[in-house]
Amino acid sequence: MLSRRKMLGGAGAFTAAAAAASVSKVAMAALPEPVIQTKPDTMPPLVPNTGRPYSPVVTLNGWTLPWRMNNGVKEFHLVAEPVVREMTPGFKAHLWGYNGQSPGPTIEVVEGDRVRLFVTNKLGELTSIHWHGQRLPNGMDGVTGLNQPGIPPGKTYVYEFVARRPGTFMYHPHADEMVQMAMGMMGFWITHPKAKHPLIDEVDRDFVFLLNAYDIDPGAYTPKIMTMLDFNLWSWNSRIFPGIDPLVVRKNDKVRIRIGNLTMTNHPIHLHGHEFLITGTDGGPTPKSTRMYEVTTDVAVGQMRQIDFLADEEGDWAFHCHKSHHTMNAMGHNVPTMIGVDHRGVAKQITSLIPDYMVMGERGMKDMTEMEMPLPDNTAAMMTGTGPFGAVGMGGMFSVLKVRADQKPGDYSDPGWYKHPPGTVAYEFTGSLPDPARFKADASPGPGAMPPMAKPSKEIEVRVRKPASGHSGH
Numbered sequence: 001m002l003s004r005r006k007m008l009g010g011a012g013a014f015t016a017a018a019a020a021a022s023v024s025k026v027a028m029a030a031l032p033e034p035v036i037q038t039k040p041d042t043m044p045p046l047v048p049n050t051g052r053p054y055s056p057v058v059t060l061n062g063w064t065l066p067w068r069m070n071n072g073v074k075e076f077h078l079v080a081e082p083v084v085r086e087m088t089p090g091f092k093a094h095l096w097g098y099n100g101q102s103p104g105p106t107i108e109v110v111e112g113d114r115v116r117l118f119v120t121n122k123l124g125e126l127t128s129i130h131w132h133g134q135r136l137p138n139g140m141d142g143v144t145g146l147n148q149p150g151i152p153p154g155k156t157y158v159y160e161f162v163a164r165r166p167g168t169f170m171y172h173p174h175a176d177e178m179v180q181m182a183m184g185m186m187g188f189w190i191t192h193p194k195a196k197h198p199l200i201d202e203v204d205r206d207f208v209f210l211l212n213a214y215d216i217d218p219g220a221y222t223p224k225i226m227t228m229l230d231f232n233l234w235s236w237n238s239r240i241f242p243g244i245d246p247l248v249v250r251k252n253d254k255v256r257i258r259i260g261n262l263t264m265t266n267h268p269i270h271l272h273g274h275e276f277l278i279t280g281t282d283g284g285p286t287p288k289s290t291r292m293y294e295v296t297t298d299v300a301v302g303q304m305r306q307i308d309f310l311a312d313e314e315g316d317w318a319f320h321c322h323k324s325h326h327t328m329n330a331m332g333h334n335v336p337t338m339i340g341v342d343h344r345g346v347a348k349q350i351t352s353l354i355p356d357y358m359v360m361g362e363r364g365m366k367d368m369t370e371m372e373m374p375l376p377d378n379t380a381a382m383m384t385g386t387g388p389f390g391a392v393g394m395g396g397m398f399s400v401l402k403v404r405a406d407q408k409p410g411d412y413s414d415p416g417w418y419k420h421p422p423g424t425v426a427y428e429f430t431g432s433l434p435d436p437a438r439f440k441a442d443a444s445p446g447p448g449a450m451p452p453m454a455k456p457s458k459e460i461e462v463r464v465r466k467p468a469s470g471h472s473g474h
């Protein structure tokens with residue numbers, strides 16, 4: 001049925017993909033040739049060469065699916081299949097996705113477009129696609145059993161509807177979705193406005209990515225699908241820091257970032273150095289009266305948040321999930337907190353038995369970023385990445401917004417690290433230190449709201465320590 005699979009390489013090969021949007025008459029009679037992406041690179045925006053014009057988005061570590069026009073209908077071909085996704089250099093995961101990658105390619109259309117999507121199932125079980133957030137005929141909504149039979153392995157189904165309202169949507173299976181979404185089956189959908197829209201400003205750069213999470217044991221390749229909370233890989237478009245590309249912009253660019261959450265927990269996404277407005281949700285553009293400046297926005301499960309800001313501060317600005325466990329990679333669970341624990345006696349005894357014994361984490365976990373502990377063959381260090389000033393104690397959902405005055409319009413290439421003007425970097429103080437102001441507790445207990453009924457018989461002092469049974473619930 002599939003004549004041949006178009007293989008995509010780097011950015012150069014992407015032109016070939018765009019060319020595939022206009023195919024020969026012979027191919028027009030058949031199923032559109034599926035376009036397959038082999039790399040996890042951030043592809044340049046796919047400027048439309050057919051159909052109504054629009055300003056394309058940039059999918060972080062992803063790409064936009066080319067289409068073909070067939071009698072005024074935009075035709076796309078998605079192939080649900082097992083894929084190998086490089087989550088960060090040196091770490092490959094065996095996932096399920098679409099057209100060679102997980103997440104699948106971004107689909108971009110224009111408000112009012114009639115869209116026909118061919119979905120071929122190359123998995124070993126039924127699948128379907130639900131077009132999250134869209135207005136469409138009920139029979140096109142993709143819930144297996146409710147709106148359609150599941151697509152059997154080896155079969156191709158066709159979805160067809162008009163993209164009725166502009167906005168940012170997601171697509172994912174509604175068939176064995178606990179397994180299929182845990183394995184990485186999801187993608188983004190952008191419906192651009194057909195004309196100037198009072199609530200949708202034109203921007204210079206428009207980035208999109210999905211929040212997703214996996215539970216892959218160190219040394220293993222395949223996610224554990226039964227996991228509900230204890231994920232160990234928190235990713236953006238199935239990439240983890242330092243594998244997530246920076247968001248490169250030109251100073252004073254109007255920037256939009258659209259973030260969709262298909263994990264099983266919320267993610268407060270935080271941007272340094274700028275304030276943004278939440279200009280859109282899955283429901284569409286937000287009314288102007290609801291907009292307020294924020295530096296963090298919580299993206300709840302099954303939600304999309306669109307943020308707009310003016311990138312007017314030069315530098316390398318951190319951009320990350322504010323849940324600290326989500327900016328760490330493949331940590332084994334059951335790691336007890338060792339901060340403040342004095343191991344000297346124990347370590348001495350163990351060293352006589354195991355000469356290379358080393359205690360981890362007694363001064364905090366950042367030690368681990370510099371230690372380069374031996375790791376199983378296929379895993380990512382807990383926190384990796386090296387910045388201009390040393391190890392960045394981060395992993396997972398973390399990237400960098402790079403704002404540069406000399407970045408060319410439309411240039412997304414990495415400009416390297418920011419060169420700080422002299423005198424603008426925090427520095428070591430070398431003078432003499434006066435006593436810092438410090439609150440000195442009285443020997444007697446603090447007054448409190450009212451005196452206690454009885455004095456405690458013994459004073460108790462506690463240290464913060466997480467239970468050794470794991471860190472579930474993050």
Ligand SMILES: [Cu+2]
Nearest residue numbers: 267321323326
């Ligand atoms: Cu998070």
